[in-house]
Amino acid sequence: xxxxxxxxxxxxxxxxxxxxxxxxxxxxxxxxxxxxxxxxxxxxxxxxxxxxxxxxxxxxxxxxxxxxxxxxxxxxxxxxxxxxxxxxxxxxxxxxxxxxxxxxxxxxxxxxxxxxxxxxxxxxxxxxxxxxxxxxxxxxxxxxxxxxxxxxxxxxxxxxxxxxxxxxxxxxxxxxxxxxxxxxxxxxxxxxxxxxxxxxxxxxxxxxxxxxxxxxxxxxxxxxxxxxxxxxxxxxxxxxxxxxxxxxxxxxxxxxxxxxxxxxxxxxxxxxxxxxxxxxxxxxxxxxxxxxxxxxxxxxxxxxxxxxxxxxxxxxxxxxxxxxxxxxxxxxxxxxxxxxxxxxxxxxxxxxxxxxxxxxxxxxxxxxxxxxxxxxxxxxxxxxxxxxxxxxxxxxxxxxxxxxxxxxxxxxxxxxxxxxxxxxxxxxxxxxxxxxxxxxxxxxx
Numbered sequence: 422x423x424x425x426x427x428x429x430x431x432x433x434x435x436x437x438x439x440x441x442x443x444x445x446x447x448x449x450x451x452x453x454x455x456x457x458x459x460x461x462x463x464x465x466x467x468x469x470x471x472x473x474x475x476x477x478x479x480x481x482x483x484x485x486x487x488x489x490x491x492x493x494x495x496x497x498x499x500x501x502x503x504x505x506x507x508x509x510x511x512x513x514x515x516x517x518x519x520x521x522x523x524x525x526x527x528x529x530x531x532x533x534x535x536x537x538x539x540x541x542x543x544x545x546x547x548x549x550x551x552x553x554x555x556x557x558x559x560x561x562x563x564x565x566x567x568x569x570x571x572x573x574x575x576x577x578x579x580x581x582x583x584x585x586x587x588x589x590x591x592x593x594x595x596x597x598x599x600x601x602x603x604x605x606x607x608x609x610x611x612x613x614x615x616x617x618x619x620x621x622x623x624x625x626x627x628x629x630x631x632x633x634x635x636x637x638x639x640x641x642x643x644x645x646x647x648x649x650x651x652x653x654x655x656x657x658x659x660x661x662x663x664x665x666x667x668x669x670x671x672x673x674x675x676x677x678x679x680x681x682x683x684x685x686x687x688x689x690x691x692x693x694x695x696x697x698x699x700x701x702x703x704x705x706x707x708x709x710x711x712x713x714x715x716x717x718x719x720x721x722x723x724x725x726x727x728x729x730x731x732x733x734x735x736x737x738x739x740x741x742x743x744x745x746x747x748x749x750x751x752x753x754x755x756x757x758x759x760x761x762x763x764x765x766x767x768x769x770x771x772x773x774x775x776x777x778x779x780x781x782x783x784x785x786x787x788x789x790x791x792x793x794x795x796x797x798x799x800x801x802x803x804x805x806x807x808x809x810x811x812x813x814x815x816x817x818x819x820x821x822x823x824x825x826x827x828x829x830x831x832x833x834x835x836x837x838x839x840x841x842x843x844x845x846x847x848x849x850x851x852x853x854x855x856x857x858x859x860x861x862x863x864x865x866x
Contacts, residue, residue, distance in 0.1 A: 495829025
């Protein structure tokens, strides 16, 4: 596999090596081990169409990364491309606010039920602002987030460990110092103990931040816990923040708030709604969003901003191209009612369930978890070589391993993809990189 894959991706590797001295790219060393050194590089691509990408060597791949989940309709989707091109003809500068910003905020409010909407540049930035305004409004200092969650790259959230006695997040990443983490509590997701801890420390906690369904663990969907969390935070003046950068506009137009019938105080969005262009959104109740601009007032009378504001800013927060793309995405979702996302989610469930049945039948020690059109392989031990075998066989999954289906992944393609995945598993068995579960050996002998 090593030699074959290196030969297949020789120009991606050559590009990586050529620019390594000047291009500092963390992805080019992600997961590095001496054993996998020759397979540690990022695929370099300059063409994408529908559910496919092509690398600089000319190889074609079924794409399961789909812009890290930002591409819902397939690459280079013509209606979306046309909307971006039309806006390019008009204006793509920043400074004065684009007239599209107010329209997009209004449409998001209608679609999701939030009261107010603010725009930023990325999901990470949206989470950062959400926590800032929660602290500003509640006048409390501590935040709670959960093990297994991913909230971007904001420093107070960058650790996987906590102090087992205090639950304060613990320094593990160089450059993310303990002082930055000292107002962050890291708890177990879905546990009664976490609820008890929040209750005991309610007077210090400004916000509880959660991915309602963790993108790194989509098989866990703790609805009862989320409802308890909503009651607890509401009773104790704690902001409940749903990080829906990945699930928003994917599981439902109304996101997990609608899907689980739970209303958060603040919600962050990104990815899907941007149609592949950079965007971050902080939305939610006026009580919290008013901290960005002082709240509502009007011209021609004695009214004035009535809420003390915190600081937010960003050069490209209302970029006309991102606004135009987002409006088009939302229009296309609204035009289909619930059908488009419902059908895509159902297709993903059928695909994953069929694979899990085949994995079990054939004795492969792997499985798939899914939520909506997001899914992840569970690949213990050396079975994680599956990703490299899939790349060799023409399926691209990025090093973060979250997989996404789009509307461009039609039934015929999914059938071929299933065959490809099962073939890759069998090839790992033949190479001695995957062992069948003993109780299933007789099925294929």
